[in-house]
Amino acid sequence: MxxxxxxxxxxxxxxxxxxxxxxxxxxxxxxxxxxxxxxxxxxxxxxxxxxxxxxxxxxxxxxxxxxxxxxxxxxxxxxDYWLLVGAVLGLLMLLRLVPKIGWLSRWSLAFIVGATAGFYLINYFSSNVMRQVQDTIMPLFGSGFDASAYVIIGNIVVAVGTFTGLIYFFFSKEHRGAFGFSAKVGIFFLMVTFGASFGYTVMSRMSLLIGRIDFLLSDWLGLIR
Amino acid sequence: MKRQVPLLITFFVGTLLIVSIFSPATENLGEEFSVFFDVIAVFAFFLGGGNLLRVHLTKISRKREDWVYSVVTLVGFIVMLWAGLFKIGNEGGIAASVTEESSLFGMVFYSVLIPLQSTMYSLLAFFIASASYRAFRAKNREATILLVAAFIILLGRTAFGTMLTSWMPPSLSLAEIPNLAIWIMNSPNLAGQRAIMIGIGLGVVSMSLRIILGVERTYLGDDGK
Incomplete structure (x- = not known):
């Protein structure tokens, strides 16, 4: 107690x-x-x-x-004796503390960087690129032209927003004319995304604040039962 | 030796992980390599712990400004190590979970670390309030869109937002603030998120290729040039 x-x-x-x-x-x-x-x-x-x-x-x-x-x-x-390879690489990492042979720590760093690059190349391409493109390119009016107006508008907004958003991120061509207009529309969609993320962040911080105030008033002071 | 071997390791490991995806026998190589990462990460953490000790011990020995707080940091660090590595006060002994509530480590975790962590994050609620003031000044079209989206999302997640538009007839239910917030999240926000995700995905793919092929060598430090 x-x-x-x-x-x-x-x-x-x-x-x-x-x-x-x-x-x-x-x-x-x-x-x-x-x-x-x-x-x-x-x-x-x-x-x-x-x-x-x-x-x-x-x-x-x-x-x-x-x-x-x-x-x-x-x-x-x-x-599983293969794990010893991981331990050896880990020990090599510690050699950074020995200036004369500190360069050996790059071997373990090279392993981490190489493996991360190889792993992410496939995973990001599949989940962030292919999957997102696949989910965007879909029948706007439903597979049997049976979608409601609400769904159709939503689908059009998602397709247009994704496409124009990508145009905004394409910096190899000057943003002028029709291309520039599309990029401008893309910015509007990105602004909605940032606004939504901001709103969510504010809400999550507020809920933490409420949690701490609740702790002070109930658990500590006992003012709220 | 100092540059070529790390570059070869990066190329070999990265290529191996990409090629392994195409064979059912080596499909899970990425997961197996992640165990290596975990082991190496601990050794990297040893480096971090050693650095923490070095920085604070130097500060204490040279009696630099606010050195007393360095003593507090070191005491906290050492107490946590002692309590956790030896599982002090752990009813289940050395075999039981390290965060068991009865143990000293568990007690410090639940009564010190958790409150400190959530209070630190909740502190951001106040700073976000001042950031909101700056962000929510509708200076131009883009800022206005951000403002409106954030405001609707914020209101849509509160009882006040629901109350504001509860008088609307059922035919206009889509315009109710909570439903509007859901629509923003599922349509324009989703479009923006997708554009960002595809952009990130393509960026990761190109950066990974640069690393595997040895074009990007900054991770090797100055000698990597």
């Missing part, structure tokens, strides 16, 4: 400390900020250690064993 109350007071102290920045930068805020930095770094370090080094690497290379009915110690899975 004591620890629960203590945790609520600590959380309230930290919450008010962060909000004190709204007045101006002050020692209370700096203290909370420093705690946040230290604890977040420690949290990610520990989480990555248990999830990746232990959970994926150690358990992968040295799978746990169990004793079967004959009393023999049996592995639950086959060891």
């Amino acid at each position: 004591f620890w629960e109350h203590f945790a609520v007071w600590v959380a309230a102290f930290l919450t008010l400390g962060i909000y004190s920045f709204l007045y101006k930068d002050n020692p209370w805020y700096k203290l909370c900020e420093s705690i946040f930095v230290g604890i977040s770094a420690g949290y990610w370090f520990v989480t990555l250690f248990w999830d990746n080094i232990y959970g994926k690497f150690w358990v992968g290379v040295f799978p746990p064993t169990h004793v079967n009915e004959l009393g023999e110690s049996v592995r639950t899975a086959q060891p």
Whole structure:
């Protein structure tokens, strides 16, 4: 019980400390900020250690064993020695700290960059390009000319907006004449997208703020039951 | 050796991942490589942790301005490492989940890190309010469109928005603010999003090709030229 109350007071102290920045930068805020930095770094370090080094690497290379009915110690899975390549690449990354052989860390970096490039090239082309184009090029009036006016207008807006939006991003030709007009229409669609994203961001931040105020008024002060 | 080997690794790994897609036997190579990433990422995090210690210890030893906060950061970091790596106070022992609520790590996570994190993000609600003021000044056509879209989305997600147009007859239900917000999200916003996604996709494809073919070498640092 004591620890629960203590945790609520600590959380309230930290919450008010962060909000004190709204007045101006002050020692209370700096203290909370420093705690946040230290604890977040420690949290990610520990989480990555248990999830990746232990959970994926150690358990992968040295799978746990169990004793079967004959009393023999049996592995639950086959060891995956390929993971040692990942560990070697990881160790190479640490060589950055040794200036003389620091260039070896580029090998692991090259592996990450190459693999990311290869992986993203296919995935982005399939999900961001092909899939989006496929979803845009569709019968505007429904497959059997049975779509409602609401759906038809929506389909036309999506097709025109996507096409003109892409024209706006085409910078190899000067935006003049009919091309420039299309690019202008594209900007309008992009502005609607930015407006919608902005609206959503505001709402998500507001809901977090409401959550913190709710915590202060109910959990800490007990004013709301 | 310092430049050619990383370029060869990038080319080989990138090409291998692209080619692997075309064979059922190697289709999942990307997922297997992602485990390597996870292992390498931890070693990269060791570098980050080491850097955090170095920066703050230097600040403390030289008694630079606000060095006391560096002590707080380091204490938070070390306490979290100690609590998490040794699973202090964990009822299930070393085999139990690291974020178990009874453990010291879990307690700090739930009563310090979570409140700090959500308060930090909710703080942005206030700054977004001032950003809104600047963005919502309808200085030109584009800004007006952004303003109207954001305003409708904001109102459409609140009870007030629903109340404002609740008097409308059912025949005009499409013009009700919540329905208008849904239409904006599903049509013009979707068009803008698609144009951006296709643009990003094409950009990623071309950048990936540049990296795999060794045209783009900035990731190698200065020696990569």
